[in-house]
Amino acid sequence: MNIKPDCLSCLFDQALRVTKLLKLDDATSKEVFDKTAQVLIEHTMSSTPPQIAKDIYQAISDVTGEKDPVALAKEQATKEALKIDTSRIHTIPDVLKMAVIGNVIDFGSQKQFDLNQMILYHLHRTFAIDHTLEFMEELQHAKEMVLIGDNVGEHIFDKLLIESIKKIYDITVHYFVRGTPIINDVTIKEGQLLKDCAHIVDTGVKTPGFDLEEANSASKEIFDRADIVLAKGMGNFESLYHVANRPIYYLFVVKCSVVAEEIGHNIKDLIFKKS
Structure with a gap:
């Protein structure tokens, strides 16, 4: 895009x-x-x-001289996310909703949102675009899934999503992270929180989005062969939409006017769209 x-x-x-x-x-x-x-x-x-x-x-x-200029923001976002009580969130539709609400934690967003307010606002609302049923049908037969991570903080809710999926389905999940600190995106360092439930993959990508031209051969091979690819956040949407030659589920909150126009929905809308 x-x-x-x-x-x-x-x-x-x-x-x-x-x-x-x-x-x-x-x-x-x-x-x-x-x-x-x-x-x-x-x-x-x-x-x-x-x-x-x-x-x-x-x-x-x-x-x-700062290799990770927003490191402090990432630490604060992780602490904020860990405070959220997710003990009553169990079903796949609910954990998808929680994972996408976590996408408001975004230092690079045009508009900044409060996580707690967004949870109250969105948890019981519907997706503006909702391909949950198709996703759940594919999970029944899938053996490998890629979840392309986005921002630090929301990766706490990505972990909840992966754990919930693996409780129901016999599936290997690969969690893609950036190759170097960029904005507040998840790198191999922060991705270690998910190592008990997913295979953490350093993609080598230096952009705040999974850029196929930058991705290393190992991540591209997994990306191509996986039965399901789920891309979190607007950065991954901007990098892959109309570019990738395979089906992808995009899960994000609309946070800027440009993406709102592209997707045909409003700022703050929740999107779960299969390309």
């Missing part, structure tokens, strides 16, 4: 949030904005938002 003009302001806003999170002085902040502007100049409108974000966050790391 190629960028739109709205994406440019969103990427600048991300840079601003990083400067505030790191409490940078004015001069360093200005340098971050200059580098961000240069990255945008060098890209065309045929780039995807995740591809541009990769270069912006590399520039931020170069300026600040």
Whole structure:
């Protein structure tokens, strides 16, 4: 999914949030904005938002010396997610709903949402697009499933989803993570929380979305052969939609106007769509 003009302001806003999170002085902040502007100049409108974000966050790391600029935000998100009581959430439809609500934990989102408020707002509402029944039918015959992770914090709810699926179905689950810190996405470090229920796969991808051109051969082989692929979050949607040559389930909260227009639904809507 190629960028739109709205994406440019969103990427600048991300840079601003990083400067505030790191409490940078004015001069360093200005340098971050200059580098961000240069990255945008060098890209065309045929780039995807995740591809541009990769270069912006590399520039931020170069300026600040921070290899993981939003590490503090990731720690806070994990603590917040672990506080949520999920003891009464058991069925596949319910854990899917909980997993997608967790997608509001997104440092890179155009709009920022409160996790607890979103749980209260969405837990008993329906998906705007809902392919749950088809997903459950496929699970009955599937032997391998890929879950492409998105943000740190929501990976706590990904674990709940995987554990709930494996209680019912005899299936191997591969959990894909990014190859290096990028925004607040799950890497091999945070993915270790899921190692008891899934095979953690370092995809080698440096973008905040599973970019097939960047993925290593091991992850692409699993991606191609798996019976089911479930991609979490808008970054994976932006990277794979209209690009991947296989069926994919997309599970995310609509968090920006560009994706809202692409999918034909509203900001805050819950999407569980098979491509």
